[in-house]
Amino acid sequence: MxxxxxxxxxxxxxxxxxxEKLRMVNVDAMKSENFSTSNYEDLHYIYEMVMKRETITxxxxxxxxxxxxxxxx
Numbered sequence: 001m002x003x004x005x006x007x008x009x010x011x012x013x014x015x016x017x018x019x020e021k022l023r024m025v026n027v028d029a030m031k032s033e034n035f036s037t038s039n040y041e042d043l044h045y046i047y048e049m050v051m052k053r054e055t056i057t058x059x060x061x062x063x064x065x066x067x068x069x070x071x072x073x
Contacts, residue, residue, distance in 0.1 A: 003047070006040035008032075014047040018068070021050050022061055030065075034072045042071055 003010050012032035019030055035043060046067060050056070
């Protein structure tokens with residue numbers, strides 16, 4: 001998958017991967033439909049950061065979720 005292209009499919013893929021990695025309980029709050037390609041670079045940065053990490057602390061998770069929330073439309 002070529003995540004360098006800002007497509008709705010890539011947005012959906014990245015959101016789903018982030019939710020899975022963070023083991024989010026309230027997955028309805030992070031529906032991929034709520035994100036657009038206009039913030040693609042920021043979303044891609046968060047995706048790469050989350051995927052590189054072996055573990056994520058609760059404080060980091062809270063910050064990531066807050067940042068994702070600010071990208072929602």
